[in-house]
Amino acid sequence: MKTSVCREIIVEFIHTMKDKKGFVTVNQHEVANAFGLNSGSISRVLKSLIEEGKIVKVVPHSSGRPAVYRVVA
DSSP states (O other), X not given: OOHHHHHHHHHHHHHHHOOTTSEEEEOHHXXXXXXXXXXXXXXXXXXXXXXXXXXXXXXXXXXXXXXXXXXXX
16 A cells, blocks of 8 residues: 555544544554554654654553654644
8 A cells, every 4th residue: 555545544543543632542453453453664754743743642652552642733
């Protein structure tokens, strides 16, 4: 799947799943399985969104716990 399509899916997922304060929890493996995406592609898209200043990683993932991001824009 092209990165641009993956990016569109991830951006839509983030905006759909964020709470009222702009926080969203992203389990890359669950998202990959749900949408048929590659976990590595999701990681690259999230990294580019962070670099563009669109999201901020609030809590990094750890064993058994997904990462939490905050939508900036």
